[in-house]
Amino acid sequence: MIGSVTTTRNGQKYRVHKRQLRKKLDVAELTAGMYVVELDIPWEESPFLFQGFLLENEQDIQTVQQYCRYVWVDVVEEDWVPLDETRQSLRKTRTRYVAKQDMARQLSEANRTYQATKMQVKQLFASAHLGQALNMKQAQVMVKDCVQRVISNPNAMLWLTRLKHQDEYTAEHSVNVSLLAISLGHHLDLAPYELENLGICGLMHDIGKMKVPDEILNKPGRLTAEEFEEMARHTTYARQMLMGRSDIYPGAVDVAWTHHERLDGSGYPRGIDSTKLSLFTRIVSVVDAYDAMTSDRVYKAGMSSLEAMKILNKNAGTQFDPEVVKKFIAMIGLYPPGYLLQMTNGEVGIILSADEGYHLKPRVIMILDKHKQPQPEQVINLATNPQDMDGIPYKPAGVFRSGNFGVNVSDYIERGLRIKGFEYSLND
Ligand SMILES: [Fe+2]
Known part of the structure; x- marks a missing residue:
């Protein structure tokens, strides 16, 4: 569907x-x-x-x-x-x-939208930091574009949420939460205008952090109890900043205020329970937690997608909405786009996508041979049971985060994809 x-x-x-x-x-x-x-x-x-x-x-x-x-x-x-009801004969x-473009070109176009959205977020957040008025118009145009792209190719946008740079955490995290929320909303069959509202909620959920002092926001280590209290205030700061504005979807104020509340009342800032949490808050809390857990920070390495999904699952029903978690895990799958996949023969590729109904058989760009040396890049589709050079069917052995085997997925994609002589730079 x-x-x-x-x-x-x-x-x-x-x-x-x-x-x-x-x-x-x-x-x-x-x-x-x-x-x-x-x-x-x-x-x-x-x-x-x-x-x-x-x-x-x-x-x-x-x-x-x-x-x-x-x-x-x-x-x-x-x-x-x-x-x-009376016109059922109609x-x-x-x-x-469906006329699809090839994945490389779609990634290139999706990346353009991603970068433009990130720029907008940076500008919005810089204005918020300086206490200037926020210009929401451009952000809304960007989110609309993101929704269109998620609808036409959910995988390309998911792919981009893996391209992380530690120094741009806040902006990238906001765009990622927006994209993951839109994708999940799409999975939950929400209408496009609802996805646009949800996308704005994702983009703005952490804007209150711009009022948190830099030394706490960027502290490379554990926060003290007092610092944590100040950090937790980003939720109430956001409410103060966004309340009463006529140019922003009102639900975004609610989500920014409540995205750290939990179903069992164990969250902050108010400790309210499930009866007061909207669907958009439930969606943003799940994708926010997932993106935060899988991101590298100065003080700790991010966990794998699978580990993060296990934690979401463990806390489904107490902290997170169980239905939302279930749908999210089904959407991300065991082979998330943008992760590295090692085959049983030792070759390594980057996961491109898994087609509907083929979640266990993704499409992969093979990049390293069994000795972990670069090989001519080519796309294989595990759903069609392709074989390696020795005639042995390719079989997944393990999923790894970017950085393993000396492969940095962001460098790779920014350099441009080369597939059998076809070259598309992601920056053109
Ligand atoms: Fe937050």
């Missing part, structure tokens, strides 16, 4: 439910603009560079027809249900083909 929207067509109101499906097609039915995700022959025996490509023209179609009899394409099926189903 991708989600549901309400729309009006010919004066009639409909609820449109969308589902993404993989459809088997005879190659005679192919048309330009379709995105082929699977062939009826092994990829290695085809002339196609990417496992998943767009049919751009007649020549592409003829090439596929030369090699295959059937292929699989992604489609979105829409169920149009009239909201007026109910209809439509099928649209």
